[in-house]
Amino acid sequence: MLKLEAATIRNGTFTLSADLIVPTGATVAVIGPSGAGKSTLIEGIAGFLPTAQGRIAWQDTDITDQPPGARPVAMLFQEDNLFPHLTLAQNVGLGLSPNLRLSPDDKARVRAALNRVGLTGMDTRKPGELSGGQRSRAALARVMLQDKPLLLLDEPFAALGPALRMEMLDLVAQIASETGATLLMISHAPEDARRITKQAILVADGTAHAPRPTGELLDNPPPVLRDYLGS
Numbered sequence: 001m002l003k004l005e006a007a008t009i010r011n012g013t014f015t016l017s018a019d020l021i022v023p024t025g026a027t028v029a030v031i032g033p034s035g036a037g038k039s040t041l042i043e044g045i046a047g048f049l050p051t052a053q054g055r056i057a058w059q060d061t062d063i064t065d066q067p068p069g070a071r072p073v074a075m076l077f078q079e080d081n082l083f084p085h086l087t088l089a090q091n092v093g094l095g096l097s098p099n100l101r102l103s104p105d106d107k108a109r110v111r112a113a114l115n116r117v118g119l120t121g122m123d124t125r126k127p128g129e130l131s132g133g134q135r136s137r138a139a140l141a142r143v144m145l146q147d148k149p150l151l152l153l154d155e156p157f158a159a160l161g162p163a164l165r166m167e168m169l170d171l172v173a174q175i176a177s178e179t180g181a182t183l184l185m186i187s188h189a190p191e192d193a194r195r196i197t198k199q200a201i202l203v204a205d206g207t208a209h210a211p212r213p214t215g216e217l218l219d220n221p222p223p224v225l226r227d228y229l230g231s
């Protein structure tokens with residue numbers, strides 16, 4: 001399980017408190033008003049922002065002071081972060097080896113990951129030769145290869161059209177379920193949260209609250225969330 005124990009995450013002068021548990025294998029939406037601290041929570045867990053107080057633990061190992069690369073975390077960002085001068089296979093291969101020294105076995109794993117996300121045969125293309133949806137798929141393949149138990153999504157599909165976004169969300173949910181990964185996903189769209197998450201963390205008033213059933217929270221939103229959702 002992921003445990004945030006009386007944790008305070010600092011983002012410049014803004015601080016976010018969190019005291020919560022996310023069970024292993026859970027799929028959890030992170031919802032709340034704009035500027036409430038959703039990205040702060042995700043980046044704190046990933047180690048890009050410091051935990052000023054308290055602790056963060058994964059499966060009883062304290063990761064509070066670990067650098068991002070050492071944490072059991074893979075993150076999918078708002079931008080797909082593909083390198084334009086590298087081929088798709090190389091971009092995805094970075095998930096296995098930052099210096100791209102890939103063994104034949106590694107190369108086979110890259111191809112398998114590309115196949116899994118529906119990019120069979122596109123190994124040698126550059127990101128500029130792909131559609132937005134295909135670039136998202138490639139970024140997902142790279143995250144898959146990192147093989148980390150905790151998958152954090154900061155609205156990676158926001159720029160895609162609704163149909164493609166749903167397709168990508170379903171693919172992420174399938175992959176998380178196949179690998180047993182624990183999924184935390186920032187979402188502005190209630191339908192996205194309902195589609196692939198069972199639990200939701202409400203971030204509001206400087207606090208990330210303990211997960212509650214997504215449907216329950218969205219059906220009966222507290223005032224701070226009601227205003228934001230416009231319901």
Ligand SMILES: Nc1ncnc2c1ncn2[C@@H]1O[C@H](COP(=O)(O)OP(=O)(O)OP(=O)(O)O)[C@@H](O)[C@H]1O
Pocket residue numbers: 011012013014032033034035036037038039040041203
């Ligand atoms: N470097 C910084 N210094 C001070 N305050 C910051 C800094 N970066 C972000 N903030 C503030 O921290 C708060 C939380 O920001 P954060 O990006 O986590 O919110 P969010 O819930 O993800 O917002 P959104 O839904 O709009 O993306 C905001 O009020 C923001 O203005």
